[in-house]
Amino acid sequence: xxxxKQNSPSLSVQEGRISILNCDYTNSMFDYFLWYKKYPAEGPxxxxxxxxxxxxxEDGRFTVFLNKSAKHLSLHIVPSQPGDSAVYFCAASxxxxxxxxxxxxxxxxxxxx
Amino acid sequence: DGxxxxxxxxxxxxxxxxVTLSCEQNLNHDAMYWYRQDPGQGLRLIYxxxxxxxxxxxxxxxxxxxxxxxxxxxxxxxxxxQKNPTAFYLCASSIQQGTEAFFGQGTRLTVV
Numbered sequence: 001x002x003x004x005k006q007n008s009p010s011l012s013v014q015e016g017r018i019s020i021l022n023c024d025y026t027n028s029m030f031d032y033f034l035w036y037k038k039y040p041a042e043g044p045x046x047x048x049x050x051x052x053x054x055x056x057x058e059d060g061r062f063t064v065f066l067n068k069s070a071k072h073l074s075l076h077i078v079p080s081q082p083g084d085s086a087v088y089f090c091a092a093s094x095x096x097x098x099x100x101x102x103x104x105x106x107x108x109x110x111x112x113x
Numbered sequence: 114d115g116x117x118x119x120x121x122x123x124x125x126x127x128x129x130x131x132v133t134l135s136c137e138q139n140l141n142h143d144a145m146y147w148y149r150q151d152p153g154q155g156l157r158l159i160y161x162x163x164x165x166x167x168x169x170x171x172x173x174x175x176x177x178x179x180x181x182x183x184x185x186x187x188x189x190x191x192x193x194x195q196k197n198p199t200a201f202y203l204c205a206s207s208i209q210q211g212t213e214a215f216f217g218q219g220t221r222l223t224v225v
Contacts, residue, residue, distance in 0.1 A: 009153070034213060043119075043203055043216030044156070074141070089156065093211035100146050101207075101214055106153035 023090030
């Protein structure tokens with residue numbers, strides 16, 4: 001049973017517009033959420049995270065929103081750039097630290113010039 | 114420069130042979146992990162270790178083995194019992210379990 005779900009396998013966005021990547025989770029014990037970016041044949045790199053005590057965290061062009069009641073988070077990238085084209089993974093963990101990060105299946109973002 | 118190093122980047126193995134993938138970190142992290150990536154499957158956890166001389170099975174541990182004799186090293190052995198070993202393998206580490214993990218560059222294993 002998937003605890004972290006990314007229901008959109010792919011997304012295409014025009015350069016300069018906003019990219020919105022979505023993630024849902026089922027485990028109510030999760031309270032720390034992360035987004036990773038991955039290029040082909042490379043390891044994922046950390047982008048941004050959010051704790052459940054917040055509903056928004058911003059870092060430059062990247063903003064993560066958390067809706068705890070809906071068990072939903074989203075990553076906004078604005079403005080989108082061609083170099084943002086990659087696979088984005090959502091991950092979650094619980095503050096007890098009893099489990100490693102649980103990852104979604106990823107969303108492939110294509111930013112079209 | 115601190116980081117996590119996986120070697121080799123590409124590995125070919127004959128069917129029926131065991132092979133060991135190396136993972137070394139100099140970040141002084143306690144926790145280390147092995148994930149496997151297959152197309153459309155995301156990252157699936159194979160094994161993890163919170164501390165030296167201790168490790169636990171992840172979601173897909175069958176056909177794999179690990180050791181954690183040193184804090185810096187967490188090698189993964191893909192045994193002949195693993196039915197579909199061809200995949201991209203990723204090692205990661207974190208200060209403690211459940212926090213931000215740093216990944217190596219991965220090893221592409223192909224069984225021929």
